[in-house]
Amino acid sequence: MTPPAAPYVLGIDTDARTLPEADRLLQVLAVELALPEGVFGCTHLVRDDRPRVALSLAAEAEPVLRTARDRLTARGYRIRDGAWDEAGRAVLYPGADRATGTLTLAELLARCAIDRVTVLGTPEAPSPDTLLDTRDHVRPHWQDGRLVLAAMPAAGGTLVPFEDPAPTPCCADH
Incomplete structure (x- = not known):
């Protein structure tokens, strides 16, 4: 790290x-x-x-x-x-406080120390103009010395960070 x-x-x-x-x-x-x-x-x-x-x-x-x-x-x-x-x-990380709201991937990468965004289930890099709804919870991981955010598809062709800001604990209602 x-x-x-x-x-x-x-x-x-x-x-x-x-x-x-x-x-x-x-x-x-x-x-x-x-x-x-x-x-x-x-x-x-x-x-x-x-x-x-x-x-x-x-x-x-x-x-x-x-x-x-x-x-x-x-x-x-x-x-x-x-x-x-x-x-x-x-x-x-530098710029974490500016990784909020809905941004294009180009805006996200310009505002903070994140180097790259990957999308689960797809080998291609997402387009820089793809919208990311940060949900005000952006937690990238270090991969090979680079800060990488894993994202997943969401409604309307947007992306959201893979990590949910309010996860439901397993078996919470049992």
Whole structure:
């Protein structure tokens, strides 16, 4: 999960059990730590004897993460060098706050750090003028050093991000 322009990466062990919980924690920490715009913040599923969602922060400048490390350690977080894996799910990334509403794919790519959009079930790249209803929840993943958003077809020839902003837990009504 090392963005090419962000060689310094810090892993944060958490007790978060769900992606929404980890997203909220990452967003709160970004504000509390006063992280600058260029920092990437990702979630990582950890599947060991204590399943959880860990976090990572990546930045171009080492002092940004040194300060974050000191403050997070003082709060009791377990910190490590490097991300948990190379396929982090980005929550914080340059331009994430501008990836909202309904946009063409060209607009999305121009506004934020996402490098590419793929559409599930189709091998071709979507047209740059295709509309994407972001649902104000855009969570791209790192793939081969590039930030890629998986999308799926929606009504009226538009696309939506594959990840649902309000997923229904499996068997919720049983």
